[in-house]
Amino acid sequence: MLTALNNDLKPFEDLITKFSREELKPHVEVRDRYPFGDLDDDVIEAGFRKIYDLGFLGIMLPEKYAGIGQGISAMCMMLGHVAEVDASYSLIIFTSAMSQQVILNADADEIAEKIYPKAKDAKEYLVAFPSFTDPGESKELPTASFSGKDYTLTGKLDYLVLGSFSKWAVIPARVAGRQGYSFFLADLNGKGVTKSDPIFSLGLHACPIIDISLSSVSARIIGEEGKGERYFETASKIMHAAAAAINAGIMRGSLKEAVEYTKEREQGGRPVINWSEVRMLLANMAIKSKAAELCVTQTCKAIDENLKDWGRTSIASTLHVHDLACEVVTDGVQLLGGNGYMKDYGQEKRYRDARQVMALLGLAPLKKLALIKEIAG
Amino acid sequence: MLKRSKVRSYIERFPRFEDESLSLYYAPRMPKAMIRETEEAVALARKFNDEVARPLALELDRKTHENPDYLPAELVKKANEWGFYTMWIPKLFGGKGFNMPSISYFLEEVGSACVGIANVIGVHYLGMAACMMLSNTRIIKKVMSDVVEGEKTGEPCLISYCITEPTAGTDVEEVDLEAKGRLGCHARKVAGGYILNGSKIFISNGHYSTWNVVYAYADLKRGADTKVALMVKRGMKGFSLGTHENKMGQRVCPASVLNFEDCFVPDELVAMDPDIIKSFTKRSPRDVNMQHIDYVFSISRAGVGAFGIGAARGAFEAALKYANETEIDGKPMVTYEWVQCRLAEMYANVRLGRLAYTEANLANQHRGAYNLLQMKPIYYYLRYLPGSYFKKIIAPLLDKPIATWILSKWYIDWQKPKDQHLTTGLASMAKFSCTDFGVRNCQMALELMGKDGLRQDSGAEKIIRDAKLLQIYEGTNQLNRINLFKSIVAPTCPKATFFEE
Numbered sequence A: 001m002l003t004a005l006n007n008d009l010k011p012f013e014d015l016i017t018k019f020s021r022e023e024l025k026p027h028v029e030v031r032d033r034y035p036f037g038d039l040d041d042d043v044i045e046a047g048f049r050k051i052y053d054l055g056f057l058g059i060m061l062p063e064k065y066a067g068i069g070q071g072i073s074a075m076c077m078m079l080g081h082v083a084e085v086d087a088s089y090s091l092i093i094f095t096s097a098m099s100q101q102v103i104l105n106a107d108a109d110e111i112a113e114k115i116y117p118k119a120k121d122a123k124e125y126l127v128a129f130p131s132f133t134d135p136g137e138s139k140e141l142p143t144a145s146f147s148g149k150d151y152t153l154t155g156k157l158d159y160l161v162l163g164s165f166s167k168w169a170v171i172p173a174r175v176a177g178r179q180g181y182s183f184f185l186a187d188l189n190g191k192g193v194t195k196s197d198p199i200f201s202l203g204l205h206a207c208p209i210i211d212i213s214l215s216s217v218s219a220r221i222i223g224e225e226g227k228g229e230r231y232f233e234t235a236s237k238i239m240h241a242a243a244a245a246i247n248a249g250i251m252r253g254s255l256k257e258a259v260e261y262t263k264e265r266e267q268g269g270r271p272v273i274n275w276s277e278v279r280m281l282l283a284n285m286a287i288k289s290k291a292a293e294l295c296v297t298q299t300c301k302a303i304d305e306n307l308k309d310w311g312r313t314s315i316a317s318t319l320h321v322h323d324l325a326c327e328v329v330t331d332g333v334q335l336l337g338g339n340g341y342m343k344d345y346g347q348e349k350r351y352r353d354a355r356q357v358m359a360l361l362g363l364a365p366l367k368k369l370a371l372i373k374e375i376a377g
Numbered sequence B: 001m002l003k004r005s006k007v008r009s010y011i012e013r014f015p016r017f018e019d020e021s022l023s024l025y026y027a028p029r030m031p032k033a034m035i036r037e038t039e040e041a042v043a044l045a046r047k048f049n050d051e052v053a054r055p056l057a058l059e060l061d062r063k064t065h066e067n068p069d070y071l072p073a074e075l076v077k078k079a080n081e082w083g084f085y086t087m088w089i090p091k092l093f094g095g096k097g098f099n100m101p102s103i104s105y106f107l108e109e110v111g112s113a114c115v116g117i118a119n120v121i122g123v124h125y126l127g128m129a130a131c132m133m134l135s136n137t138r139i140i141k142k143v144m145s146d147v148v149e150g151e152k153t154g155e156p157c158l159i160s161y162c163i164t165e166p167t168a169g170t171d172v173e174e175v176d177l178e179a180k181g182r183l184g185c186h187a188r189k190v191a192g193g194y195i196l197n198g199s200k201i202f203i204s205n206g207h208y209s210t211w212n213v214v215y216a217y218a219d220l221k222r223g224a225d226t227k228v229a230l231m232v233k234r235g236m237k238g239f240s241l242g243t244h245e246n247k248m249g250q251r252v253c254p255a256s257v258l259n260f261e262d263c264f265v266p267d268e269l270v271a272m273d274p275d276i277i278k279s280f281t282k283r284s285p286r287d288v289n290m291q292h293i294d295y296v297f298s299i300s301r302a303g304v305g306a307f308g309i310g311a312a313r314g315a316f317e318a319a320l321k322y323a324n325e326t327e328i329d330g331k332p333m334v335t336y337e338w339v340q341c342r343l344a345e346m347y348a349n350v351r352l353g354r355l356a357y358t359e360a361n362l363a364n365q366h367r368g369a370y371n372l373l374q375m376k377p378i379y380y381y382l383r384y385l386p387g388s389y390f391k392k393i394i395a396p397l398l399d400k401p402i403a404t405w406i407l408s409k410w411y412i413d414w415q416k417p418k419d420q421h422l423t424t425g426l427a428s429m430a431k432f433s434c435t436d437f438g439v440r441n442c443q444m445a446l447e448l449m450g451k452d453g454l455r456q457d458s459g460a461e462k463i464i465r466d467a468k469l470l471q472i473y474e475g476t477n478q479l480n481r482i483n484l485f486k487s488i489v490a491p492t493c494p495k496a497t498f499f500e501e
Ligand SMILES: Cc1cc2nc3c(=O)[nH]c(=O)nc-3n(C[C@H](O)[C@H](O)[C@H](O)COP(=O)(O)OP(=O)(O)OC[C@H]3O[C@@H](n4cnc5c(N)ncnc54)[C@H](O)[C@@H]3O)c2cc1C
Pocket: A265, A266, A267, A268, A272, A275, A277, A278, A334, A335, A336, A337, A338, A339, A341, B123, B160, B161, B162, B163, B164, B167, B168, B169, B170, B171, B173, B177, B201, B202, B203, B204, B205, B247, B255, B469, B472, B473, B474, B475, B476, B477, B478, B479, B499
């Protein structure tokens, strides 16, 4: 649908669908076993490297940092297609983009230049970020102290996406004696960083997440002290649409698999799709999936065209898409009967992934309350 | 104000008041001792949760992810040591004879700690229910005494219920579909028994079980009319176990493939076939087949309802704990109205679901499978007579054909169709409502907990994986909705037809 609005995206779309089909699809089940199984990190990371090599990770990054300089539409188109096949990889792209957005919003030119044009490989390019955290809501953030020359970070940060893979991380921390929080860039291979084992979570398994603890880790501030919330809010307003695009992609995948299966599977002497209740469930899935795509497309349009209140549109439509997604993936499993519950099929993974995506960027009910505060004061 | 005869005529009208309000009529008739027995079952479940289920739930889930081939047989041993596999076997057959409805409360309780562990215990009683409802007292005695023996020796003896086939899932739960389905398990009559060929899939506890109640068809094209129920024991020639599935949740409970290749089942293990049916009733094999399905599922769907409410409770308890321990803007979450309202709704879902499975149990108690055991005199007679009495006086009678005849007559011939419809309809209602409540509460818990609920070690994410299965097995929630309509609502719709659209 996004491509219909913007024809320039067509070449990207072809590339990304080919990549998803050829590079991601054959490995979905095996990679989903991470952090268990015989998979070593290399196999998981091979996927990251492929995305990096294709240049998809710089899609929203300005050309001056060797990015592609596209808007949120291109990002959403890409995330949706990847999520249709394996949403774990959408989380990788999402996380990388979230770090970029924070850096860009902070006008941290020096940092962007230090990382993106110079990165030798995916490890240096993909910057870890706590994508499931709204730092403003966080009970516990690391503290930052300024030595007169540089900052050091101490404390714990949980659920850091890509923390076990990336060289750099964008880390929210509180500066002692300052209101609010600030963002810092830290080297995760540097002194004082302790990493947990990969966390076993509900979904998006192929994108590793860890907890870290920091002990006097030297870091560079991103933008200004105490302005973290502003950078995060601006970034997340846009990136909510990206989270919605991931779930819209998962929904498409779920609907597609359900339609294919119910056409093949016979019960009562006919393909189950010919039972009207099955059709009704499929119809409801299709309606929700189409509505979700519309939400994503219109939000992208609102952002790209800088329409009034696009931030509210972005958050409202995203929360709605998440609700729809959780319903769709539940029915997606249901329509495959017992097989839907098994790892040999894609539906159980989507059931898990959609709920994991719902938790991106902080607690959904708090976002709802924040939205109404913005609207009603 | 109204004459009694008038009152009667009004309350007998559809919806018949008694059928709609079972607890009003039947709760007062419950033997008092049943309540104490139920309390004991719940207390035992709570103790088991403290000492076994909770400490093991996440660890075992993790281990089965690390190694999908791993089967936690030690858990089955533990449940066996605790006496859970004989607790609901009637004393008549050597068990502890706890009243059957109490198992729902027990399963809810264990399910609130881990639905998978509850299933490892509960699904054995699905096998037992099937075996019982086939009404062959000699076979019931034989199988149940193996289970009792297994408890004594410490080698668990479990029973599985095997109907699902690779090409027939929903089809084997409803005779009108079975008649048109692509069935694969064939039972060929030979001298002295049947030769069984084919396979069953998704059989819960298959890798743990000693006995399997296996349904096959003498004529695969006329399955609904030629169904045969066979007792197949582990180790019998021609019977082998295939893989067990790699499932999203409930991973401690294997879903197994059972293969039969020219497996000879002797007459003494044939629990039901069209000839046996003919020997005690004039009803058609297809009718008896549906009645048997209804009997078994009326029992087990109330149990799955209890699993669903176990999941709903587990999710509620996880969310409640989180809300108690977490602060938003410096204030405990539980001080916010929006949190209180969500927690209240989750709690209400638990209570409403429990009412639904309680109604299904009451239907079983007074209009269905439990009516014999739950009649006050019989209940007390079974409860207070010593075990030795059953062993010496009753047990030998169970081997006699007359005992089988009486039980078959009682269960199959003497149940009124409207009672069959009420019990199966309410069991379906409990099954789909409670399991939908289960998934809904899990969803609400995850929304409340955000990223903290996503980690396996939080416990919350496992419940939403476990709970989804409940909407699928024991008949998908779609089939159960149709069954409720067919059984209870349809009498008001003379034009309604089923599975014929
Ligand atoms: C983990 C697990 C454990 C299980 N344990 C056991 C066990 O111990 N013993 C046993 O025998 N079986 C067991 N089952 C099997 C279970 O009961 C079946 O999976 C279930 O009945 C659904 O059958 P199916 O998987 O073939 O789905 P299908 O029947 O193929 O259904 C696919 C979809 O079509 C829909 N559908 C099919 N027919 C109709 C219709 N006529 N009208 C409307 N919708 C329809 C279904 O609702 C579903 O959404 C287990 C299954 C699982 C997953």
